[in-house]
Amino acid sequence: MTLQSLDPVVFRPISWAALLQAGRTTARAALSRYGLLAAFLVFWEGASSLGWLNATVFPPLHLIVAALWDGLASGALVDDIAISLQRAGLAYAAAIVLGIPLGLFMGQIRAVEQALDPILQFFRQTSALALYPVFILLMGLGEASKVFVIFWATLFPILLATIGGVKEVDRKLVEMARTYGATRATVFLRVILPASVPQIFVGLRLSATTALLLLIAAEMIGANKGLGFQVMNAQYNFQIPLMFAAIFLLALLGLGANYALVTLQRRLCRWADAA
Amino acid sequence: MSVADPILRRGEVTIRDLSKSFTLNGRRLNVLRGIDLAVGGGSSLAIVGPSGCGKTTLLRVLAGLEEPDAGEVLVDGSPVHGIGHQRAVIFQEPRLLPWLTVLDNVAFGLEVRGTPRRDAREKALRYIRLVGLAGFETAFPRQLSGGMAQRVGIARALTVQPEILLLDEPLGALDAMTKLTMQEELARIWQEESVTMVLVTHDLEEAIFLADRVLVLSKDSAIPPRLIDIDLPRPRDRSAPAFVELRKTLMAGFGLH
Numbered sequence: 001m002t003l004q005s006l007d008p009v010v011f012r013p014i015s016w017a018a019l020l021q022a023g024r025t026t027a028r029a030a031l032s033r034y035g036l037l038a039a040f041l042v043f044w045e046g047a048s049s050l051g052w053l054n055a056t057v058f059p060p061l062h063l064i065v066a067a068l069w070d071g072l073a074s075g076a077l078v079d080d081i082a083i084s085l086q087r088a089g090l091a092y093a094a095a096i097v098l099g100i101p102l103g104l105f106m107g108q109i110r111a112v113e114q115a116l117d118p119i120l121q122f123f124r125q126t127s128a129l130a131l132y133p134v135f136i137l138l139m140g141l142g143e144a145s146k147v148f149v150i151f152w153a154t155l156f157p158i159l160l161a162t163i164g165g166v167k168e169v170d171r172k173l174v175e176m177a178r179t180y181g182a183t184r185a186t187v188f189l190r191v192i193l194p195a196s197v198p199q200i201f202v203g204l205r206l207s208a209t210t211a212l213l214l215l216i217a218a219e220m221i222g223a224n225k226g227l228g229f230q231v232m233n234a235q236y237n238f239q240i241p242l243m244f245a246a247i248f249l250l251a252l253l254g255l256g257a258n259y260a261l262v263t264l265q266r267r268l269c270r271w272a273d274a275a
Numbered sequence: 276m277s278v279a280d281p282i283l284r285r286g287e288v289t290i291r292d293l294s295k296s297f298t299l300n301g302r303r304l305n306v307l308r309g310i311d312l313a314v315g316g317g318s319s320l321a322i323v324g325p326s327g328c329g330k331t332t333l334l335r336v337l338a339g340l341e342e343p344d345a346g347e348v349l350v351d352g353s354p355v356h357g358i359g360h361q362r363a364v365i366f367q368e369p370r371l372l373p374w375l376t377v378l379d380n381v382a383f384g385l386e387v388r389g390t391p392r393r394d395a396r397e398k399a400l401r402y403i404r405l406v407g408l409a410g411f412e413t414a415f416p417r418q419l420s421g422g423m424a425q426r427v428g429i430a431r432a433l434t435v436q437p438e439i440l441l442l443d444e445p446l447g448a449l450d451a452m453t454k455l456t457m458q459e460e461l462a463r464i465w466q467e468e469s470v471t472m473v474l475v476t477h478d479l480e481e482a483i484f485l486a487d488r489v490l491v492l493s494k495d496s497a498i499p500p501r502l503i504d505i506d507l508p509r510p511r512d513r514s515a516p517a518f519v520e521l522r523k524t525l526m527a528g529f530g531l532h
Contacts, residue, residue: 172366172368172370173370173372175340175370176364176366176370177387178340178358179339179340179363179364180363180383180435181358181360181387181388186387190372190387194372195374197374271373271374271375271416271417272373272374272417
């Protein structure tokens with residue numbers, strides 16, 4: 001052990017002024033960002049408790065929070081979350097696994113892209129919800145049709161964004177790579193794929209929103225579990241706080257998915273942020 | 276100081292009876308007709324001419340990016356087709372990959388050619404230093420100025436240690452001050468690297484400053500190209516009477532004064 005490590009530790013007196021200043025800065029930032037949201041929640045609680053709002057339709061927030069807590073503690077809502085996540089996750093994953101490779105392929109081969117574009121545009125414009133009855137006819141009212149309708153709706157944004165990303169790759173960069181003797185595979189891996197990533201993420205984020213939308217719709221028809229079912233079911237049974245608790249969880253799911261995608265995108269596309 | 280290994284590079288380019296035409300709106304355009312040319316190993320040639328005279332086409336044929344209709348290109352005596360490892364191209368735009376750092380961009384050419392990443396990076400570092408970008412290895416292209424980005428492009432081409440460096444108006448997009456600095460840099464790099472250089476430019480002063488010989492192409496492909504020797508000592512002085520005189524002669528050839 002050297003003498004240096006025996007140096008007396010200097011205790012610095014805590015500077016209350018600095019601490020206060022730091023706290024003030026944080027508070028101001030939080031207020032400007034979340035102030036309006038907090039005001040909205042306070043208004044809801046107050047207006048409902050004071051009877052300005054019909055408390056049966058808009059129960060006070062503390063009742064909603066209580067319903068949420070009960071649901072989570074008893075495990076009932078946890079099951080709903082699990083089954084909803086499973087349906088949306090399975091469909092979303094399938095859309096990614098099929099959409100991104102297919103898009104990468106289609107974007108590079110002009111003839112394929114041109115031949116398939118009209119049919120893709122047609123399918124995209126056909127509402128997946130309108131097709132849900134068709135899927136039910138084909139696959140029954142069980143899990144398969146639910147997952148498939150979400151898959152169907154999420155596939156097209158991912159596929160079209162990926163095709164767009166590949167098509168927009170700067171041909172000059174491809175030519176540059178070729179002058180160094182890059183093979184088609186190298187050009188694809190080192191130029192086309194990384195250049196398409198930002199566009200692919202546009203599709204992924206769009207699809208995540210669509211997935212939740214379709215999930216709720218699918219769960220409102222012929223389901224006996226899931227957050228979408230719970231919203232509908234609680235309303236039938238007049239458990240309004242529970243209904244709002246399920247709605248709140250769905251919103252949270254959407255926020256969480258978006259946050260995860262944005263974080264992943266930031267990590268993969270660090271170069272686009274650097275300025 | 277020379278970064279390159281003291282190996283003897285050859286890089287002799289011969290062009291034999293080269294012709295190239297394009298069809299534009301149903302009209303056949305003879306861009307190049309019966310071009311014969313020899314560029315000695317380690318020498319520098321500038322190709323000048325009005326826009327549409329085919330100077331960029333000639334360079335793209337040399338690079339292997341375009342196939343000639345007739346005639347052939349020989350490197351060190353053997354005919355070449357398509358893209359080859361003896362040649363590297365520097366374009367008017369830096370053409371950097373925005374998701375790679377300066378270091379990875381410079382190493383890109385070597386990595387594409389199969390050099391292990393470690394070795395490629397090590398070599399890239401040397402050329403980053405040569406073009407004066409030491410300290411910017413981890414920067415992304417977005418963070419660079421136009422001149423710096425073009426230096427990265429130059430370093431990338433040099434890193435593969437080509438026998439022949441093909442430059443397509445490499446300083447055309449830079450501002451006047453940066454352009455002058457980069458001309459001096461190119462002159463220095465060309466001498467240090469003992470590489471054959473073929474430079475397409477629309478800047479006559481740049482051609483005289485950098486080249487051993489200037490090939491003047493005409494817009495009318497029936498008029499044979501002229502080859503002018505630039506017999507000036509290096510490093511060249513833009514204000515030297517002989518330099519100014521040469522520029523006047525060249526400009527007069529284009530009907531300019």
